[in-house]
Amino acid sequence: MSGNADTTPLAAGERPPSTVVGPLAWLRANLFNTWYNAILTILIAWAIIRTVPPLIEWAVIDAAGFGATSEMCREATGACWGFVREKLRFILFGTYPYDEQWRPLATVALFILLLGASCDRRFWKPWFGLVWLAGLVAAGVLMWGGVFGLTYVENTLWGGLPLTLILSVIGLSVAFPISILLALGRRSDMPAVKAICVAYIELIRGVPLISLLFMASVMFPLFLPTGVTIDKLLRAQIAFIMFAAAYMAEAIRGGLQAIPKGQYEAADGLGLSYWQKMGKIILPQALAISIPPLVNTFISFFKDTSLVIIIGLYDLLGTAKAALTDPAWRGYYREAYLFIGLIYWAFCYFMSKYSQWLEKDLNRMRRR
Amino acid sequence: MAVTETNGHAYAEDAEIIHCAGVHKWYGEFHVLRDINLSVRRGERIVICGPSGSGKSTLIRCLNRLEEHQKGRIVIDGIELTGNLKNIELVRREVGMVFQHFNLFPHLTVLENCTLAPIWVRRRPKKEAESEAMQYLERVQIADQAHKYPGQLSGGQQQRVAIARSLCMKPKIMLFDEPTSALDPEMVKEVLDVMVGLASSGMTMLCVTHEMGFAKSVADRVIFMDRGEIVEQNTPDLFFTNPKSDRTRLFLSQILSH
Numbered sequence: 001m002s003g004n005a006d007t008t009p010l011a012a013g014e015r016p017p018s019t020v021v022g023p024l025a026w027l028r029a030n031l032f033n034t035w036y037n038a039i040l041t042i043l044i045a046w047a048i049i050r051t052v053p054p055l056i057e058w059a060v061i062d063a064a065g066f067g068a069t070s071e072m073c074r075e076a077t078g079a080c081w082g083f084v085r086e087k088l089r090f091i092l093f094g095t096y097p098y099d100e101q102w103r104p105l106a107t108v109a110l111f112i113l114l115l116g117a118s119c120d121r122r123f124w125k126p127w128f129g130l131v132w133l134a135g136l137v138a139a140g141v142l143m144w145g146g147v148f149g150l151t152y153v154e155n156t157l158w159g160g161l162p163l164t165l166i167l168s169v170i171g172l173s174v175a176f177p178i179s180i181l182l183a184l185g186r187r188s189d190m191p192a193v194k195a196i197c198v199a200y201i202e203l204i205r206g207v208p209l210i211s212l213l214f215m216a217s218v219m220f221p222l223f224l225p226t227g228v229t230i231d232k233l234l235r236a237q238i239a240f241i242m243f244a245a246a247y248m249a250e251a252i253r254g255g256l257q258a259i260p261k262g263q264y265e266a267a268d269g270l271g272l273s274y275w276q277k278m279g280k281i282i283l284p285q286a287l288a289i290s291i292p293p294l295v296n297t298f299i300s301f302f303k304d305t306s307l308v309i310i311i312g313l314y315d316l317l318g319t320a321k322a323a324l325t326d327p328a329w330r331g332y333y334r335e336a337y338l339f340i341g342l343i344y345w346a347f348c349y350f351m352s353k354y355s356q357w358l359e360k361d362l363n364r365m366r367r368r
Numbered sequence: 369m370a371v372t373e374t375n376g377h378a379y380a381e382d383a384e385i386i387h388c389a390g391v392h393k394w395y396g397e398f399h400v401l402r403d404i405n406l407s408v409r410r411g412e413r414i415v416i417c418g419p420s421g422s423g424k425s426t427l428i429r430c431l432n433r434l435e436e437h438q439k440g441r442i443v444i445d446g447i448e449l450t451g452n453l454k455n456i457e458l459v460r461r462e463v464g465m466v467f468q469h470f471n472l473f474p475h476l477t478v479l480e481n482c483t484l485a486p487i488w489v490r491r492r493p494k495k496e497a498e499s500e501a502m503q504y505l506e507r508v509q510i511a512d513q514a515h516k517y518p519g520q521l522s523g524g525q526q527q528r529v530a531i532a533r534s535l536c537m538k539p540k541i542m543l544f545d546e547p548t549s550a551l552d553p554e555m556v557k558e559v560l561d562v563m564v565g566l567a568s569s570g571m572t573m574l575c576v577t578h579e580m581g582f583a584k585s586v587a588d589r590v591i592f593m594d595r596g597e598i599v600e601q602n603t604p605d606l607f608f609t610n611p612k613s614d615r616t617r618l619f620l621s622q623i624l625s626h
Contacts, residue, residue: 262471265471266473267532271457276489330391
């Protein structure tokens with residue numbers, strides 16, 4: 001007979017004591033488990049009580065609703081959401097001709113549709129590249145017009161959300177393949193290729209994006225022969241692509257370095273060529289590892305498109321700022337920045353969530 | 369069979385498939401391979417043994433140019449290994465290699481691991497590559513795991529898949545680089561069984577291993593290396609019962625003592 005207490009069977013239905021489970025135990029374990037955590041908990045609770053109710057008061061209780069006129073807003077002590085309603089189309093679409101603004105709206109919808117579809121791994125096939133190409137052509141037709149009875153709209157009039165999406169989506173999707181080549185080049189055995197890639201990456205990473213945008217808008221035209229002009233938007237787009245490619249290349253290089261030498265040797269041993277080895281064995285693994293830093297780059301570049309304001313392009317942030325200059329609606333910058341902040345946040349939060357899902361999905365089958 | 373000629377030198381015996389003459393290799397200042405002369409006949413089964421750091425792995429890795437030799441010549445099935453990338457790719461198609469750590473591709477299923485090279489290097493149609501791969505997986509008794517990922521298999525199973533993956537390229541030579549060294553003891557046998565089966569099929573095999581039982585029962589020739597040199601080579605009978613050099617005797621006494 002064993003007198004060992006551990007082997008004594010538990011009485012049926014016996015529950016652990018309330019010091020281990022239940023809400024009190026949870027509080028103890030998570031919020032008050034040490035004296036400094038207890039102090040932190042109390043401090044944070046105090047900060048929440050001090051900030052959240054006034055915020056709700058401002059944003060909801062004392063606010064003038066979306067239907068408010070500028071007169072009603074001036075009387076209200078809280079937020080003026082009437083401003084957002086009044087300026088919504090200007091913030092979203094900028095100076096695009098008012099009656100034609102269904103076109104940028106359709107462009108935004110098209111981009112969101114394409115991005116949404118790209119999230120599904122079943123579409124990760126070569127033919128989907130053609131779908132994207134068709135989508136970009138359609139977006140170009142919608143935005144520029146001049147064909148199919150659409151009036152021509154110069155791209156200096158583009159602004160707001162479509163501009164932000166165009167700059168970031170085209171920028172990142174063109175920069176991505178370039179960055180892969182740069183990352184591979186940086187690890188190449190060929191000294192010339194390696195030197196060029198290292199020089200490019202270090203040079204671009206060493207200057208601020210703003211200076212690159214200035215160069216693209218001010219200095220670059222000086223080097224062109226007279227009579228040749230490249231569109232300002234295109235120049236900004238190229239500057240973005242160059243910048244993003246350098247950053248993404250470093251993210252991908254990190255992934256490449258994490259692939260064990262044995263993978264290269266096994267691929268070599270089977271007689272795969274360099275591009276087969278990279279395309280079939282190394283990159284699929286390296287890119288999966290690179291997802292977190294890549295998404296980090298994606299998110300920061302999506303937001304960095306707002307820097308084009310300094311060369312006179314009006315993206316989402318630019319149009320919001322411009323909307324604030326209306327004398328009738330002056331001073332509502334909190335509402336304006338909250339609103340566009342929410343739009344930026346929605347896109348970035350989605351990217352972040354999607355990348356977490358993708359990472360899990362890619363790893364699920366491998367480790368079990 | 370015709371005498372193979374490269375650069376006007378006739379060197380091959382009829383059945384010779386691997387020819388190393390005066391091969392040297394250095395890692396920086398360190399002389400890993402010293403004057404290696406080795407000739408392997410078609411269908412010959414060779415076990416290479418020796419203390420760690422003796423250059424045995426480096427030697428077989430030079431045979432498919434995972435490592436570069438700096439002096440001497442290596443000719444595989446009539447193709448000399450030089451800086452010529454075309455030749456290297458041609459040789460690698462004909463030489464399969466099994467690694468100590470398996471090196472399966474973790475993002476591909478077992479079946480995809482096996483069909484990748486036949487499809488992309490040999491340009492075989494996918495359907496045929498798959499049915500052939502299934503035959504080889506059957507042969508290493510792992511066909512039931514074909515749709516799993518390598519991470520879901522045990523070490524012994526992974527190594528058997530690695531052998532099948534090499535065989536799918538229908539190589540003329542198989543190189544084994546300590547194939548059982550990274551395995552848990554109970555899994556060594558399943559891998560050795562597959563290798564014994566392969567040996568009886570007439571495959572040319574070069575195997576770096578410490579499995580002396582395998583050497584005794586399967587090898588046509590045992591090569592002993594120490595400090596980058598081939599010290600002694602003989603049939604397993606004579607090698608184990610009557611080693612000529614002191615270094616061989618010392619090595620054998622160390623590995624056979626328990």
